[in-house]
Amino acid sequence: MTTATPVTILVDADACPVKDEIYRVAARYRAQVRIVSxxxxxxxxxxxxxxxxVDDGFDAADDWIAENAGPKTVVITADILLADRCLKSGARVLAHNGKPFDKASIGSAIAVRAIMADLRSGMDGPGGGPPPFSKADRSRFLQALDREMVKLSR
Known part of the structure; x- marks a missing residue:
């Protein structure tokens, strides 16, 4: 009898507000978790x-995550460019608010990111930023991670 390869959750941890939720879901599915920072x-x-x-090099954590992502991996990140790299490796990718990144949506997400960067560069002073993280975001994340774990555990 062979045992299936366990699912691994790779977490882009430096700004991740849902680490405790990841630990709980991972324990339920007996998944491996790598907190990368x-x-x-x-x-x-x-x-x-x-x-x-990882070392303090620019994108060192992203590079480690992208190099270790694969078909039995869920990556948790808000970084759109990292999400794109991981999708190309066959990984499933979720943002901290539960929004899935997939091959159909990543192109428009990258385009919006570029537009927003252009808009921010033309502003005087500090710009906005993401909206505050809410209880609804946390709940949506838990539901999305659970869905991905069910799919990968089959």
Whole structure:
């Protein structure tokens, strides 16, 4: 009897507001979790959860995640360009608010990102930023991660 390869959740952790939710869902599905960052984070005492601290190089965490993403992987990130790289590796990708990135939506997400960068560059002073993270975002994320885990656990 062969055992199936476990699902791995790769977390772009430096600005991730849903780490506790990821740990809970991962425990339920017995998934591996890799918390990837430029600085150490407290993680649960669980053999399935591993902290990966990369050097401070530009995009070092993104590079590690992209290089380790694959078909049995869920990547959690708000970084659209990282999401694109991971989708090309066959991974499933979710934003912190539960919004899935997929091959059909990533092109328009990259275009909107470029437009917003152009708009911000023309502003005087600091610009806006994402809206505050809400309870609805947290709930939507939990539902989306659970859906992805069900799909990958089959």
């Amino acid at each position: 430029n600085s150490p984070f407290r993680i649960p005492d669980d053999p399935r959860v591993q902290r990966i601290v």
